[in-house]
Amino acid sequence: LAKTTQPISMDSYEGQEVNITCSHNNIATNDYITWYQQFPSQGPRFIIQGYKTKVTNEVASLFIPADRKSSTLSLPRVSLSDTAVYYCLVGDKAGNTGKLIFGQGTTLQVKP
Amino acid sequence: DAGVTQSPTHLIKTRGQHVTLRCSPISGHKSVSWYQQVLGQGPQFIFQYYEKEERGRGNFPDRFSARQFPNYSSELNVNALLLGDSALYLCASSLEGSGTDTQYFGPGTRLTVL
Numbered sequence: 001l002a003k004t005t006q007p008i009s010m011d012s013y014e015g016q017e018v019n020i021t022c023s024h025n026n027i028a029t030n031d032y033i034t035w036y037q038q039f040p041s042q043g044p045r046f047i048i049q050g051y052k053t054k055v056t057n058e059v060a061s062l063f064i065p066a067d068r069k070s071s072t073l074s075l076p077r078v079s080l081s082d083t084a085v086y087y088c089l090v091g092d093k094a095g096n097t098g099k100l101i102f103g104q105g106t107t108l109q110v111k112p
Numbered sequence: 113d114a115g116v117t118q119s120p121t122h123l124i125k126t127r128g129q130h131v132t133l134r135c136s137p138i139s140g141h142k143s144v145s146w147y148q149q150v151l152g153q154g155p156q157f158i159f160q161y162y163e164k165e166e167r168g169r170g171n172f173p174d175r176f177s178a179r180q181f182p183n184y185s186s187e188l189n190v191n192a193l194l195l196g197d198s199a200l201y202l203c204a205s206s207l208e209g210s211g212t213d214t215q216y217f218g219p220g221t222r223l224t225v226l
Contacts, residue, residue, distance in 0.1 A: 030211075032211075032212065041200065041219075041220070041222070042219055042220070043116070043202050043203075043204070043217025043218050043219055043220050044155065044202075044217050045217065046214050046215070046216065049212075049214070087154055091211050099145070099157050099160060099168050099170070100145075100147075100155070100157060100204075100215060101157070102147075102154030102155045102156070103154055104153060104154055105154055
């Protein structure tokens with residue numbers, strides 16, 4: 001599975017848009033990109049998943065350039081409750097296993 | 113609708129003991145996966161089960177074992193506990209456990225080994 005690289009931490013202020021970029025230079029043709037959010041002492045929560053171009057849901061947007069070697073999670077107008085760890089994962093779309101490989105994630109701190 | 117549930121929420125054991133952690137998946141989900149999360153790190157894959165069969169195993173010693181029951185609930189067993197087994201143990205369920213299935217995590221069981 002492709003290795004991912006994310007910033008260890010980011011700071012933001014309430015109301016700002018936050019963009020977290022993930023590098024996955026060795027992404028394979030069948031790999032898709034998934035982002036999870038995790039609050040302290042809770043299980044990770046699925047945010048968004050995509051394969052190419054742009055995906056948007058009620059929580060976030062995911063931008064994936066044509067070469068798919070990176071992706072950017074965009075959180076619009078963050079609030080204090082968005083303070084959490086965000087994980088970028090890549091996985092085999094065609095695989096028969098749901099094994100998820102987590103890195104260290106990005107700790108986002110939203111300040112008032 | 114109930115999400116993934118895990119029991120117990122917290123557990124304290126001493127070295128050498130064994131522990132059993134339990135997980136109930138979301139209704140209709142047939143796959144359960146187990147992860148270990150040590151403080152400050154991302155979750156690490158331990159096992160995946162689908163229709164009571166082991167589908168995947170992570171890089172964990174044989175002290176770790178699991179099984180899935182006909183109702184799709186699952187147990188994770190850890191024998192001969194070590195201090196390093198202290199962690200948050202997470203269970204995740206998905207419809208069929210395939211690569212594109214979204215996995216939904218439970219709140220975890222916090223295991224402390226003294």
